[in-house]
Amino acid sequence: MLKSHFRGSGLQFREHQIYVPGDDVRFIDWKLSARSQNTYVKTFEEERNVEIVVMMDLSQTLLYGFEDVSKLQAMIEIIGLLYILAGETHDLVRVVIWSNKTINLPPKKGKEGLTLFISMLERLGLIDEDGKVILKQKGPLNNHTEENKIAQIKSFLARRKEVIYLGDLSLVKNKELWGKILDKKNMHCFRVFSPVDKNTDLPFLFKAKNPLTNRGVVTDLRSSEKDPLFMKQRFKEIGVHERYLEKFVKELV
Incomplete structure (x- = not known):
């Protein structure tokens, strides 16, 4: 693949x-x-000298999902799959985690990369020693601005890296800003979603803290069919209720 x-x-x-x-x-x-x-x-x-850069966009909304499979768990498994595949093709995978700070893991492949990635998730308190996602988190998981994220992505695109974005796009507000990079040939954007994210009839209210002001905010995460970012199909979608590893491979190919 x-x-x-x-x-x-x-x-x-x-x-x-x-x-x-x-x-x-x-x-x-x-x-x-x-x-x-x-x-x-x-x-x-x-x-083969391909370096794949995965931008892992953490958010509170990744902690829910479908039938005990959170969106965060699906993202972790997808990145694990990339490490394993890279071990077979002799490519390298670099994972950049947008958390309360930018964590830039060095490019690795195979079991070595997977071990490094899992160890970092443990240090961040995202998974326990058994590898299970810790769904109860204190405080915001991500305090990066959209401008900061876009600047980091652009720096890798400029170096001709293959960039994969993984997240649920819940923190995306400036559609125009994101639209300028999603059309790049070496940019691959994947939105990980759960069935509740597809709700268009009833409001889905999510309470969290603003990472910049530390004030409580309530956000309506209801999907919109008229959203220009969604209409132009600039990203591909992976549902946690689907066979998401297979779906990721098919969508990427």
Whole structure:
């Protein structure tokens, strides 16, 4: 999946093989063929140096979900899947966690990356020692402004990194600001949602503290079909009530 979607920067020589009809004649090694009784072609493999940057946007609204599966749990499993896949393709995954501060984990792959990621979640008090999400959290989980988030994303996009946003977009207020980056070719935005987020008839009120003023606020999280950010399909959606790991792979490909 990663090889088909995130392309490497070039090709590197792998080995010689005996020419068979249908092989590309441009890759015939004429010098080697002249010294032997067979015609040989050079074969190549994709040079993998892809770094995938995952922006993990924490919020209080990630703590609810569907049938004991929170949106935060689904996000953690998706990032774990990326680490495992990167271990097979020799790519690297960098996770940036937007919490009360920016946590920028160094690029890793496979079990090493997964261990580092899980350890950080424990330190942040998001999961317990058994790996279960702690749903009762004290205080806001994220105090970043939208301008700060966009600036961080732009810095990775400018360095031609493959950027994946994971969050429920509940903290998005400035649609115009986000719209300027969601159309970038190397930007992949995924909204993780639960069935209650799709409610359009009744208000869904969520009480929380404003991370900047520390004052209590009540937000209506009711979805809007007329929201321009939603209408232009600039992001893909992953539901916690679905087979979300499969859905993530299919949507990414």
